[in-house]
Amino acid sequence: MDKTSKKKKIALLGSTGSIGKQALDVIRQNPDKFEIEVLTAYSNDVLLLKQALEFKPNTVVIVDETKYESLSERLWKEGIKTYCGEKSLEDVVQMEEVDLVLTALVGYSGLKPTIAAINAKKPIALANKETLVVAGDLITSLANQNQVPLLPVDSEHSAIFQCLVGEFHNKIEKIYLTASGGPFRGWTAEKLASVTKAQALKHPNWEMGAKITIDSATLMNKGLEVIEAKWLFDLQSHQIDTVVHPQSIIHSIVQFEDGSMKAQMGLPDMKLPIQYAMAYPQRIASSFPRFNFMDYPELTFEKADKKTFKNLALAYQALELGGTAACALNAANEITNAAFLQDKIKFLEIADINEKVMQQAYFVKNPSLEDYVNCNDEARRIATELL
Numbered sequence: 109m110d111k112t113s114k115k116k117k118i119a120l121l122g123s124t125g126s127i128g129k130q131a132l133d134v135i136r137q138n139p140d141k142f143e144i145e146v147l148t149a150y151s152n153d154v155l156l157l158k159q160a161l162e163f164k165p166n167t168v169v170i171v172d173e174t175k176y177e178s179l180s181e182r183l184w185k186e187g188i189k190t191y192c193g194e195k196s197l198e199d200v201v202q203m204e205e206v207d208l209v210l211t212a213l214v215g216y217s218g219l220k221p222t223i224a225a226i227n228a229k230k231p232i233a234l235a236n237k238e239t240l241v242v243a244g245d246l247i248t249s250l251a252n253q254n255q256v257p258l259l260p261v262d263s264e265h266s267a268i269f270q271c272l273v274g275e276f277h278n279k280i281e282k283i284y285l286t287a288s289g290g291p292f293r294g295w296t297a298e299k300l301a302s303v304t305k306a307q308a309l310k311h312p313n314w315e316m317g318a319k320i321t322i323d324s325a326t327l328m329n330k331g332l333e334v335i336e337a338k339w340l341f342d343l344q345s346h347q348i349d350t351v352v353h354p355q356s357i358i359h360s361i362v363q364f365e366d367g368s369m370k371a372q373m374g375l376p377d378m379k380l381p382i383q384y385a386m387a388y389p390q391r392i393a394s395s396f397p398r399f400n401f402m403d404y405p406e407l408t409f410e411k412a413d414k415k416t417f418k419n420l421a422l423a424y425q426a427l428e429l430g431g432t433a434a435c436a437l438n439a440a441n442e443i444t445n446a447a448f449l450q451d452k453i454k455f456l457e458i459a460d461i462n463e464k465v466m467q468q469a470y471f472v473k474n475p476s477l478e479d480y481v482n483c484n485d486e487a488r489r490i491a492t493e494l495l
Contacts, residue, residue: 118386119146119201119230121221122212124155126317127235127261127378131210132159134383137395142386145207146200150217153179160188166205169196171217197221202228208386210261211236214319215442216484219243223477226250233385235261237336238442242435243480244339258340259385264333265340266381267359267372272341273389275364280341284361285333286353287412288313288376290325293352297416303455305448313356313376322445326458327412331423332441335434338427345427350420352410357399375399418459422466431473432483433466439487440465447495461494 118135122128128149135142144163149156151172160168160183167189170179176192183190191200194217201209201224209225210233211218218236225232227250234240240247240258251258260266264285272280291310292300308325309318316324323329334348356376363369374380377396384391414421419441426434444458453461469487472479 115141115143116386117143117145117205117207119148119203119206119209119225120144120212121146121148121197121201121209121218122150122214122236123147123159124149124152125212125214126315126320127212127382130379131212131382131386132163134379134386135163138383138387138392141392145205146203148197148200150213151175157182161186164188167191167200167203169193169200171197194220198224201225201230206230208233210382210386211239212261214238214317216242216439219480222247223250226254226256229254229256231257231259233259233261233382235382237262237265237332238438240336240339241332241438242484243475243477244335244434246475246477246480248339248342257388259388260336260340261378261381261385262333262336263376263378263381264360265337266384268337268341268362270372270384271360271362271370275362275370279365280343280347280362281365281367282347282349282363283337283341283343284349284351284363285330285337286356286358286360287327287330287350288324288356289352289354289410289412290327292325293354293410294413295416297456300416300455305451308448308455312354316378318449319442319445322448322458323441326419326445326455327414327417328419328423328441328445328458328462330412331420331426332438334420334423335427345424348427350412352412353407354410355404355407357404357407373399419462422459422463426466429471432469432471432475432479435475435480435483436469436471436487437462437466439484440469440491443488443491443495452495461491464494465491 144165146167148169153175173192180190209230212235218239222239358371361371426437440462447453470483
């Protein structure tokens with residue numbers, strides 16, 4: 109069998125989340141191209157067991173050690189190696205058989221497994237934007253040293269990446285990351301004061317996990333994407349703009365130094381960027397629904413409201429400050445996002461607390477991995493106290 113027809117063996121980190129489940133849909137539709145080597149989940153042992161029995165991976169990891177015994181008893185009988193704990197995530201991504209690591213973990217938890225995979229020279233399909241938000245300098249330096257590709261899975265960054273194929277040597281003047289505006293587009297601060305969790309979890313265009321859906325409602329998700337774009341595409345903050353595009357058909361735009369612009373378009377479906385990253389550099393056939401211009405006679409654009417949705421402004425501030433600022437912002441946001449989902453704080457308090465943590469947290473201009481870890485821990489502590 110020649111190299112191009114060999115099945116790509118995937119380590120899927122976070123298989124029970126929204127991105128993980130959609131990645132498995134892509135693999136179901138392309139059994140001749142991909143196979144699962146590793147499946148991991150944080151604590152959803154019921155779904156992880158079901159996935160493991162269907163896809164028959166070599167190895168499974170459940171991070172929550174309390175769920176290990178019953179899961180391992182069932183899977184070892186099937187000849188599936190089963191491990192637990194966070195350290196196991198770092199071990200399994202280094203397995204020789206793995207051809208691609210798809211990191212679909214939520215938040216800060218993606219950092220150390222991604223570093224381990226890069227050090228093992230494994231190509232990364234990155235759906236965990238927080239890894240680059242927290243430690244973009246460290247991750248991109250390691251990837252360059254190890255000549256490891258970072259293939260973006262976020263729809264906006266995948267769009268930029270797709271626009272740049274064949275253009276990598278041409279200078280980018282600016283990129284535009286599009287945002288749907290979330291469920292509260294155009295709302296005033298007064299109106300946002302009484303927003304409920306149920307309202308915030310109703311995204312108009314995309315089906316995503318709870319954490320990212322709340323981040324989209326506060327525009328923090330767009331802020332994290334701005335920081336991620338800086339590292340993925342080696343840009344300065346003035347080269348990254350955000351524009352609200354309620355239809356979510358244009359996923360992002362690149363403007364080159366001659367003024368020409370390229371946009372990547374399609375229906376809002378995360379399976380497309382997942383499949384693109386997994387199959388790169390090939391495009392492979394899909395049965396996804398096709399875009400019809402007559403269904404969208406108008407594509408509209410608006411300015412992002414950074415004053416009302418303060419999280420987006422905070423992300424730009426963190427980008428300008430550099431160092432550990434974005435790490436602190438991300439840590440605070442993980443705490444406040446969870447607190448809002450648990451009905452402990454109001455919607456507008458998410459950004460208010462995030463701002464205070466950024467002002468108070470440990471700051472190092474040229475951080476090491478240890479500095480990032482310390483900053484993350486301290487920012488979480490401050491955010492928890494401010495709750």
